[in-house]
Each structure stands twice: as structure tokens, then as C-alpha cells.
Amino acid sequence: MPMKKIGIVGGGLLGRLSSWRLLRAGCDVTLFEAGSLQVCPGAARTAAAMISPLSEVVDSERLIYDMGMAGLKLWPAWNQQLGQPITYSEQGSLVVAHTQDASQLTQFAAKLRHHIGDAGDASYQWLDQKQIAEIERDLSHFHRALYLHTEACLDNHALLDQLLSDIHALGGHTFEYTPAVEVSSHKVQTEDQRFTFDEVIDCRGVGAKPDIHDVRGVRGEVLWVQTREVQLQRPVRFMHPRYKLYVVPKPNHQFIIGATEIESEDLSPISLRSNLELSSALYALNPAFAEARITATDVNLRPSLMDNLPRIERCKGLLRANGLYRHGYLLAPTVVETIVNEVLDNASAPYSEQIMIKEPALC
Numbered sequence: 001m002p003m004k005k006i007g008i009v010g011g012g013l014l015g016r017l018s019s020w021r022l023l024r025a026g027c028d029v030t031l032f033e034a035g036s037l038q039v040c041p042g043a044a045r046t047a048a049a050m051i052s053p054l055s056e057v058v059d060s061e062r063l064i065y066d067m068g069m070a071g072l073k074l075w076p077a078w079n080q081q082l083g084q085p086i087t088y089s090e091q092g093s094l095v096v097a098h099t100q101d102a103s104q105l106t107q108f109a110a111k112l113r114h115h116i117g118d119a120g121d122a123s124y125q126w127l128d129q130k131q132i133a134e135i136e137r138d139l140s141h142f143h144r145a146l147y148l149h150t151e152a153c154l155d156n157h158a159l160l161d162q163l164l165s166d167i168h169a170l171g172g173h174t175f176e177y178t179p180a181v182e183v184s185s186h187k188v189q190t191e192d193q194r195f196t197f198d199e200v201i202d203c204r205g206v207g208a209k210p211d212i213h214d215v216r217g218v219r220g221e222v223l224w225v226q227t228r229e230v231q232l233q234r235p236v237r238f239m240h241p242r243y244k245l246y247v248v249p250k251p252n253h254q255f256i257i258g259a260t261e262i263e264s265e266d267l268s269p270i271s272l273r274s275n276l277e278l279s280s281a282l283y284a285l286n287p288a289f290a291e292a293r294i295t296a297t298d299v300n301l302r303p304s305l306m307d308n309l310p311r312i313e314r315c316k317g318l319l320r321a322n323g324l325y326r327h328g329y330l331l332a333p334t335v336v337e338t339i340v341n342e343v344l345d346n347a348s349a350p351y352s353e354q355i356m357i358k359e360p361a362l363c
């Protein structure tokens, strides 16, 4: 069978993963990115990259949990298939609250049970102060925590770099600083060239607004801090009546602190208020963070659809994948598997019925 020619628009999370999987399957892939491919301008780079189906289902739908659990199975295998595996941590995550806010933890567990029923019982465990100290010494001042032992996280900066390197090693063609001005069935039009493909895959995230009527960006702000005074082995979510915060350990004694969630498409730098709230919550988590150095701040837009669920629109010669919202790393493996199976005419991937719409009117 002749090699399929695939054009992929958007070099963020979905675009890179889809390019890599399709190249591995023997396709001829061309990837277009509006900005730099070295430093991805998409949400993919700003993300904390937690893979947390339990924490996320608490405020979303059961589908997010089911697809996320499937993603948790795929990530380790995919990591081993990369030219150089990246740091993928499977040490679970912790949810903590100070004693006066203990009801927040109880409520979190109740919501978890509500969404996933008995499956939840096996997925989390209550820890007392001694047990917390055994796994996270620097959180030993908390009296109670929920331990979500199946959750994971990965080094997304390393992943994005490695995917680009693998795409090139597998013979993929890439164009950076090349925004597509038209993305349609079999066609990608850039400012000065027209390309034709067997299939076009639209992975522009918020950039797909001209063609997907309900795409919106949801602003998220994060802080990066560095300190040797605190050590964490796993992501920690801190429940507080005023603000919710997560802290995810990153290489070189760094931590990413996030994230605000604001219904705005403003990409200007982090506000003083958000910085204060994230910093205050971090200090309340452990005062030893006080001398941490703020090494960076970042802002990006989560590509989201009306229902905050993922969707693939499919018509002849074109797939538009979008709506990964705050769940990109969680859902990407199952979304990409669906794209790849569709492009290769393989049997449908497990969640294609729930997330794929064939021949929508506006495709």
C-alpha cells in the first residue's frame, strides 16, 4: 500500500504526538507550527503535566476518568518507545488540607466516590500523620491526607523536545514560524504555499477558532520556584477554602505551582493577584518555601470546548481534534490513538464513539 501523506497543523501536544505515532506507523508526515518548535508556544509547554484521572474527575465527567485511566496505561509503553525515555513518575499524588479545613478533604473523597463509585475505594487511601511523614517528610505537619496512588506525572519539556527529535529522526518534515491560514479537507494553505495531503489533522488548539465554532481559551497562570529547602516526590494538591493549588516537583529542585483558571483569552503576564494567591498558598503548604526563588512565571490558554470535553470532528480528508482543556496529558494518548486508528483505517479505538463526530455540518 502506498505511504499515506499526512499534514498536521499545530506543533503542541496533540500535533507532536500524532506526528510521532503516524511516522512510526509508516506515514509520510509534515508538521506545521505557527511559532517555534524548539520552545513550544502552546499550552503543552506551560502545563504541569500531571496525569491525574482521580483528581480531575472530581470536577468533571466520568469520561475524563475512563479515558485518563486508559492514558495511564499507554504512557509508560509510549515512553519506552521514544528515542530516549523521559522522566515519567508513577508515585501517585497527595491531597492535603490543614486540620481546620479537613472538611475539604472529606468532600473531595465524597465527590470521587460519587463519580466513580466503588472503583474509587481501591484507588485512594487515607493517610495519617505518620504515614504522610513516611512518604513526604516535608509534609509531616499535616494530620490527614488522601493518597491517590495510581496517578502519575511526566517531564513535559523533555517530552516535547524528545518528540521533536524523534519526528526528525523518523523522517518527518517540519515547518516552524509557518502559520496555516487555511486548514481544510486534504489542504493546508500557509502564507505563501499550498500543500495537498491524503489526510489533514488540525491540532491548532485555541488557534482553530476560525473553524471550530465553540473553541475558547481558558487562561492559566503558573509560577516556577526553585529551592533545596523542600523536597517532594510527587504532585501535591492543597485544599484551601480560598484557593486550590498544586505543586509538582520538576528537575533541578524546581517546582511548578499552579494554576489559576480564568475565563479569559488574555495572554498578558501573570497578575499580581494571581502571583500573591499562588505564593500565599505555597507558603501555607510549607513555610520553608519562603526563601524559594521564583525562576519563571508562565501564562497560556487551555483549548476548551463548550462542554469542556475532547472532540474529534471527522470529514473526508480532515480531522479536527480539540477541547483537551485542563486534561491534555491525561487524555492525549486515547485521543491520539483514536486519530491514528481513523487515519490508518484500523478498528476504532476504545473511546472513538464518545469523542468522534463524523461529517459535522461545519467540518
Ligand SMILES: Cc1cc2nc3c(=O)[nH]c(=O)nc-3n(C[C@H](O)[C@H](O)[C@H](O)COP(=O)(O)OP(=O)(O)OC[C@H]3O[C@@H](n4cnc5c(N)ncnc54)[C@H](O)[C@@H]3O)c2cc1C
Pocket (backbone or CB within 6 Å): 009, 010, 011, 012, 013, 014, 015, 032, 033, 034, 035, 040, 041, 042, 043, 044, 045, 046, 047, 048, 049, 050, 051, 178, 179, 180, 181, 203, 204, 205, 206, 207, 208, 219, 220, 221, 222, 258, 259, 299, 300, 301, 302, 303, 321, 322, 323, 324, 325, 326, 327, 328, 329, 330, 331
Ligand atoms: C497552566 C496550565 C496547566 C496545565 N496542566 C495540565 C496538567 O497538569 N495535566 C494535563 O493533562 N493537562 C494540563 N494542561 C492542559 C494541556 O496543556 C492542554 O490540554 C494541551 O496542551 C492541549 O494540547 P493541544 O495540542 O490541543 O494544544 P496546544 O498544546 O496549545 O498546541 C497547539 C499548537 O498549535 C499551534 N498553532 C495555533 N494556530 C496555528 C496555526 N494557524 N498554524 C500552525 N500552528 C498553529 C500553537 O502555536 C500551538 O503550538 C494545562 C494547561 C495549562 C495552560
